[in-house]
Amino acid sequence: xxxxxxxxxxxxxxxxxxxxxxxCARIRMHAIPKLKEVDRWTEKRSMFGVYDNIGILGxxxxxxxxxxxxxxxxxxxxxxxxxRLIRKxxxxxxxxxxxxxxxxxxxISFLYRRFNRYGKHR
Amino acid sequence: xxxxxxGLLVFAALSRALGSLQLSxxxxxxxxxxxxxxxxxxxxxxxxxxxxxxHEGRIxxxxxxxxxxxxxxxxxxxxxxxxxxxKLQSTTCGQDVVVVPGDFLRPVGIGIYGHPSYMESEFEMKxxxxxxxxxxxxxxxxxxPSDETxxxxxPSGSDLPVLRRxxxxxxxxxxxxxxxxxxxxxxxxxxxxxxxLHPDVFSVPVRLDILHxxxxxxxxxxxxxxxxxxxxxxxxxxxxxxxKQKGSGxxxxxxxxxxxxxxGGVAHGPRGPTSYYYMLPMKVRVQxxxxxxxxxxxxxxxxxxxxxxxxxxxPHYLQDLVKHRQWGDSVxxxxxxxxxxxxxxxxxxxxxxxxxxxxxxxxxHSMLKHESLVLTLEAVKFLEKKLLWHDVRYTPLYPFxxxxxxxx
Numbered sequence: 001x002x003x004x005x006x007x008x009x010x011x012x013x014x015x016x017x018x019x020x021x022x023x024c025a026r027i028r029m030h031a032i033p034k035l036k037e038v039d040r041w042t043e044k045r046s047m048f049g050v051y052d053n054i055g056i057l058g059x060x061x062x063x064x065x066x067x068x069x070x071x072x073x074x075x076x077x078x079x080x081x082x083x084r085l086i087r088k089x090x091x092x093x094x095x096x097x098x099x100x101x102x103x104x105x106x107x108i109s110f111l112y113r114r115f116n117r118y119g120k121h122r
Numbered sequence: 123x124x125x126x127x128x129g130l131l132v133f134a135a136l137s138r139a140l141g142s143l144q145l146s147x148x149x150x151x152x153x154x155x156x157x158x159x160x161x162x163x164x165x166x167x168x169x170x171x172x173x174x175x176x177h178e179g180r181i182x183x184x185x186x187x188x189x190x191x192x193x194x195x196x197x198x199x200x201x202x203x204x205x206x207x208x209k210l211q212s213t214t215c216g217q218d219v220v221v222v223p224g225d226f227l228r229p230v231g232i233g234i235y236g237h238p239s240y241m242e243s244e245f246e247m248k249x250x251x252x253x254x255x256x257x258x259x260x261x262x263x264x265x266x267p268s269d270e271t272x273x274x275x276x277p278s279g280s281d282l283p284v285l286r287r288x289x290x291x292x293x294x295x296x297x298x299x300x301x302x303x304x305x306x307x308x309x310x311x312x313x314x315x316x317x318x319l320h321p322d323v324f325s326v327p328v329r330l331d332i333l334h335x336x337x338x339x340x341x342x343x344x345x346x347x348x349x350x351x352x353x354x355x356x357x358x359x360x361x362x363x364x365x366k367q368k369g370s371g372x373x374x375x376x377x378x379x380x381x382x383x384x385x386g387g388v389a390h391g392p393r394g395p396t397s398y399y400y401m402l403p404m405k406v407r408v409q410x411x412x413x414x415x416x417x418x419x420x421x422x423x424x425x426x427x428x429x430x431x432x433x434x435x436x437p438h439y440l441q442d443l444v445k446h447r448q449w450g451d452s453v454x455x456x457x458x459x460x461x462x463x464x465x466x467x468x469x470x471x472x473x474x475x476x477x478x479x480x481x482x483x484x485x486x487h488s489m490l491k492h493e494s495l496v497l498t499l500e501a502v503k504f505l506e507k508k509l510l511w512h513d514v515r516y517t518p519l520y521p522f523x524x525x526x527x528x529x530x
């Protein structure tokens with residue numbers, strides 16, 4: 001019933017169905033999807049958070065920020081995008097690829113101009 | 123008014139008379155009363171001063187109000203008796219004498235109340251020990267040598283001995299929390315004894331908001347989200363103006379990679395690896411640990427064990443033990459040293475819900491994830507030492523990881 005409407009397509013119109021007698025849903029689901037089974041006791045999940053108190057229980061030889069796994073310029077640091085990019089440029093800028101470096105510089109100058117020249121808070 | 127004044131004069135005369143009586147009574151203290159202690163103090167109107175009596179045997183408290191009016195309330199049920207919860211009292215104006223029998227459970231709480239009719243009361247209390255009142259029961263109780271510290275009657279009322287006392291000093295107004303000392307050796311072995319736990323670590327007020335804050339911190343401070351999308355400057359192409367500004371009949375555009383276009387960059391998308399790092403104050407994290415330990419103890423999910431020696435390296439033995447003793451679905455075992463006995467290591471290796479960590483690795487998230495917590499005696503000692511230090515330390519002038527002359 002709605003198939004004929006779809007065949008008659010004129011240039012300039014983007015509607016697929018011109019006639020429709022029913023209320024068919026666009027999303028077709030033939031079965032209720034199964035809940036994904038999550039194992040709550042994997043090694044990672046059961047050992048999450050261990051050594052987070054390594055400073056207070058371990059004589060302050062280490063700090064919890066030493067446990068963070070991630071890019072060098074982000075371990076134990078939090079900042080807005082501009083601060084992160086500047087820190088990235090200072091720490092790893094000299095070993096970045098040329099195109100990535102170029103994009104980074106463009107983004108830094110864009111954000112600098114955006115924050116310091118436009119808008120109410122400059 | 124005249125009557126009132128008259129009454130006061132009479133009262134003053136009576137008190138002076140009583141005072142003279144007191145002087146005469148002071149000389150007539152029986153000789154078998156051994157003077158143990160003299161306490162002097164001031165107390166404001168309507169305030170209480172609390173003392174604790176630990177000495178065994180029949181004790182006589184002889185309190186004299188040198189100024190004002192101090193009343194005496196004594197109870198063995200509470201360490202802070204007041205005018206509506208006491209076992210013995212003496213509320214005369216002037217001299218108060220209370221006899222504490224030997225069968226009161228130590229420590230006995232003594233409350234001294236400054237009557238509001240006087241702005242300030244000054245009292246002198248003498249504590250006498252009555253040696254003549256040694257009956258059969260008391261002879262048995264006083265059978266240990268006098269230089270040994272008197273044993274506290276355990277609140278559980280069991281005969282098992284107290285196997286561990288707290289190393290640190292406990293404040294005078296608190297009593298140590300007690301719990302069983304168990305053993306992992308046999309499947310249904312009885313508790314070996316009772317251990318004392320420091321109340322400032324194991325019975326702090328349970329602040330759920332601090333617990334929540336510490337748990338959220340643990341989840342987020344390590345988080346680095348690597349979500350990143352290309353902005354219109356980073357998407358390839360899109361340098362040229364697609365068609366001229368005017369005349370083509372189409373909408374005006376500057377590049378084919380603007381956010382309006384399909385395949386264009388995202389305007390305000392996630393930018394680059396973002397970190398969610400922040401630190402809670404050290405004392406908040408310490409308090410979170412103390413609250414978690416208190417909550418575990420209060421909900422019967424804390425078990426103290428003498429050592430982690432088990433007879434076999436079969437994981438089924440541990441599972442049967444946990445099920446038999448009804449410790450819950452998941453158990454977290456904590457010991458001080460990095461080296462654990464081989465048996466327990468092998469047993470917990472392949473078990474998902476029974477995990478073993480060194481004491482340095484203790485944290486609120488793991489304590490909340492695992493239903494019950496098993497600590498060894500050395501772990502308890504280590505934790506008490508580490509967590510109590512923060513109550514008495516000075517604020518750091520520079521980070522603690524740099525050397526301090528008085529810190530080990």
